[in-house]
Amino acid sequence: MSEEKKSLNFIEQIIEEDLSNGMKKENLRFRFPPEPNGYLHIGHTKAIGISFGLGEKYNAPVNLRFDDTNPAKEEQEYVDAIKKDVSWLGYQWENECYSSDYFQQLYDWAVQLIKDGKAYVDSQTSEEMAEQKGTPTEPGVASPYRDRTVEENLELFTKMKNGEFEEGEHVLRAKIDMASPNMLLRDPLMYRILKKAHHRTGNDWVIYPMYDWTHGESDYLEQISHSLCSLEFKPHRDLYNWFRDNVFEYSKSAYPLMPKQREFSRLNLSYTIMSKRKLLKLVEEGVVSGWDDPRMPTISGLRRRGYTPASIRNFIETVGVSKRENIIDVALLEFKIREDLNKNANRVMAVLNPVKLVVTNYPEDKEEILIAENNPELDAGSREVPFSRELYIEREDFKEEANRKYFRLTLGKEVRLKNAYIIKGESCVKDDEGNITEIHCTYDPLSKSGSGTEESKRKVKGTLHWVSKKHAVAAEVRVYDRLFSDEAPDGHKDKDFMEFLNPDSLKIINAFVEPSLVSSKIGERFQFQRLGYFNVDDDSTSDKLVFNKTVGLRDTWAKVNK
């Protein structure tokens, strides 16, 4: 075994350092903490890949924790979808946790903080508090309620909990430092009153803990060793530590380990958006058919589009982890799915833009069964494909005449029909408007694929895919293009991302596919030879096949042609 020294990313380096400084390997524990307020997208797979990847690397447990502290936005539907997506990616969590499971413990600790003079009830409006907050360059000023007595605070907080106040009347604040250069330390809110039913705790609570108070303490309760999140939480780290250090004093015997937060840069993908709020807008305004629309950058959208878990995981691994802002080219994602499908998808023939081809010297009634290899990359066997006198080929594969660069069918030139015969263009039939309605050709009976004859070994420059007209199966093919025409749709200050929507992001095509596909099942993936990779959509039925175009093949001819 070549012990190639694998370079570590900065998070792995931190862990290695902690380990060499005495942290026990069995104390390593990670978590992925989504808020159930939307569907997971490709950006989340980075966070998932980092924490679950570390779990796999160090054989450490990883919790799936739902950060459900805002009942106004969260729903069970999202919890279910998130679980499905993480599982689909192939990760297994140790425990399914909910921040809401810790509401009582959080409350008890908050009471202790009040008793220690480290938290107080503020009774101002949010506007008043915002005014007192100061700015990055000027310190804030203390709330008039900052020095309430412990007894008063305790009484007020209890009443808040008991529902004796309305939303907005009071909040609980941590008493830290109104002059801190870190705005988050200027007496941050710990609790607010929210009279909304929670998807798990129902109406048990009318006060809900804020993110900063909840998140770190949830990490602490679960004894997470490394709490990994994206860069925008960097300023929260001081607060994370403040809460953690205080609570640790109350509970160190029960919970002896202190987690630490570290931050990495989030993933951005060109030609798409990653904000849950904006994705929700696309769904709500009907721009897409739902969270799982194949054009969406959601995991469910990619799944429906035909992406494999392996391709997404490879993508994340290749992207790496760092602390700098980045925009990753979608071409890399597309490369990863092609790489996977090239190896694993069976090849079939389908014609998306059909024109009739008549083999004039082929007997009218004759039908032949030809053998086609399923996947040259794999030992995947072969299948039978019917051939007859009348076929469909792609309209783009014929020109009456063309230059030497054009390898396809022209009048007087030979090409091979994949898995079948070599044919020669003879003539074509046009309608009144000059559109080609039928192409006539002749075939060389001795040139049959795999027959071993001299004629069959003849080199011809072009090979076309085709389907037999009589045996062809009609199918709907949904061809997708990028949802946005701009590389960074939400990166413009003066323009809304909706302005960059690509009007041609979905084309519905009535195509003909080879008969072997009638038995294909939802989710199955194929390479339509010379076209791209396609999968069977959820909408597909035995009466009406529906395919999604996952991604096209690399097409150097299209580039030359431009």
Place this chain on the structure above:
RNA sequence: AAACCUGUGAUGUAAUGGUUAGCAUACAAGACUUUGACUCUUGUUGUAUAGGUUCAAAUCCUAUCAGGUUUACCA
């Protein structure tokens, strides 16, 4: 403006003071080909800038410049 973070080809990432700055994608040329795919070969562009420390700097120091984050009863 303040504090904090970040600057390596077109994109992403590696090199942890010690070879001609590596890998992947992208792009280009060629070979192969019953997929203009795949595969293979070759090539293209890079350490933000200016100083300094050192025998030696992408790496350490200083300044400058550029970008990002923070001023929610969201997470």
